[in-house]
Amino acid sequence: MSRAMEAGRTLAMGENEAAGGGRKSVDAPFGKALARLGLERANIVGLTADLGKYTDIHPFRDAHPERFFNVGMAEQNLVAVAAGLARTGKQAFATTYGVFASRRAFDFVAITLAHSNLDVKIIAGLPGLTTGYGGTHQAIEDLALMRMIPGLTIIDPMDATEIDAATVAMSDHQGPVYMRLLRGAVPVVLEPGYKFEIGKARQLRDGKDVGIISTGLMSERAIDAAALLEKRGISVAVLHVPTIKPFDAETVAAFAASVGQVVTAENHVIVGGLASLVVETLFDAGIVRKVTRIGLPDRYIECGAVPTLQQKYGLTVEAVVERIAAIS
Incomplete structure (x- = not known):
């Protein structure tokens, strides 16, 4: 080859x-x-x-x-x-x-x-x-x-x-x-000795203007995006949700209530996954927040190089930064 x-x-x-x-x-x-x-x-x-x-x-x-x-x-x-x-x-x-x-x-x-x-x-x-x-x-x-x-x-x-x-x-x-x-x-993003607990979310960064609720590899990108947005004067908190089921609804609800608006970020279609769980959680808790969903559209994705596809569909750090800057 x-x-x-x-x-x-x-x-x-x-x-x-x-x-x-x-x-x-x-x-x-x-x-x-x-x-x-x-x-x-x-x-x-x-x-x-x-x-x-x-x-x-x-x-x-x-x-x-x-x-x-x-x-x-x-x-x-x-x-x-x-x-x-x-x-x-x-x-x-x-x-x-x-x-x-x-x-x-x-x-x-x-x-x-x-x-x-x-x-x-x-x-x-x-x-x-x-x-x-x-x-x-x-x-x-x-x-x-x-x-x-x-x-x-x-x-x-x-x-x-x-x-x-x-x-x-x-x-x-x-x-x-x-x-x-x-x-x-x-x-390697998390510190050595990090304790993973099934069913528990973990806040990785504090902030007050926008709260990113993320899972999977998008949590790494959320952390990097939050640091860049801070330089623009936008305070961004990050909550990493590694367990989709059982879902840590209590922590998610408290996190959403502490920020001005919520952004979800997932390497998944924006229907049925993390975004849907967050919206369901906020509805059940009676918390009213604007929720912006970052993820893949409800369609099949074409073939191509991974970096090109991730850039096209907004999963890169730069895309997350621009999406949040536009709504802040």
């Missing part, structure tokens, strides 16, 4: 998809965390649907080859096999792309896993616009789909530190979990 072809493949695949801002990064934080846990917890097994390399589970495979299974390109079987292993006392971590877990295997996740509260963790690669391979690979509506499944915990981490901490928290948690995966060289 020529260097030019490799560069194009990298842009489309979303290699190092979240890295930005000149921050330090960690390679394959999920796989490294799972491999470490495997040393401590002999019941952990790893599975993939022929996507081990692209879901960063290879560190676990290399450390514990006798506990790793590749079921091939069969996502429904992936979930079913993981469910079977869970019924024998194993804790199964199963990796694939988010589109395949949330679309092709939806009924299996809902009935085989969640209905029986089985201890299976679905690790979902290529969330939102972290790949340029178009509608067949971009999991832009997975949060909306998966939050409808009763009993399913949903996590959208922001950086390498949180992925590591969330992997441990998932293993400590009894029951099915769906976690969006940032892969490759993932930036």
Whole structure:
């Protein structure tokens, strides 16, 4: 493969998809965390649907080859096999792309896993616009789909530190979990020793004019955008919501009440995901705030280089800055 072809493949695949801002990064934080846990917890097994390399589970495979299974390109079987292993006392971590877990295997996740509260963790690669391979690979509506499944915990981490901490928290948690995966060289934003707690939001920055409520990789961009907006005289607070379900409605409501207006930021369509949860929360709490939604439109996204697509659809730091400046 020529260097030019490799560069194009990298842009489309979303290699190092979240890295930005000149921050330090960690390679394959999920796989490294799972491999470490495997040393401590002999019941952990790893599975993939022929996507081990692209879901960063290879560190676990290399450390514990006798506990790793590749079921091939069969996502429904992936979930079913993981469910079977869970019924024998194993804790199964199963990796694939988010589109395949949330679309092709939806009924299996809902009935085989969640209905029986089985201890299976679905690790979902290529969330939102972290790949340029178009509608067949971009999991832009997975949060909306998966939050409808009763009993399913949903996590959208922001950086390498949180992925590591969330992997441990998932293993400590009894029951099915769906976690969006940032892969490759993932930036380090949160401080070492950061404590992740399922169902809890965390305020990362204080401010009074605008409050950004964000999740996933958009929280890193919200922090950077807030710093730039401060130089323009706009005070911006940032609340990171890594757990989509169970949703920390109490913290979100209190945060929204403390700022002049609210902006949501998510690497997902603006219907059914974080923005919808925030609006529902404010309605239930009787809090009236203008809510500006930053995210993807309710349509399929075309193929292209990841940086180009993220810029076009307003997911970059610069786009967030300009959007908030325009409403402030």
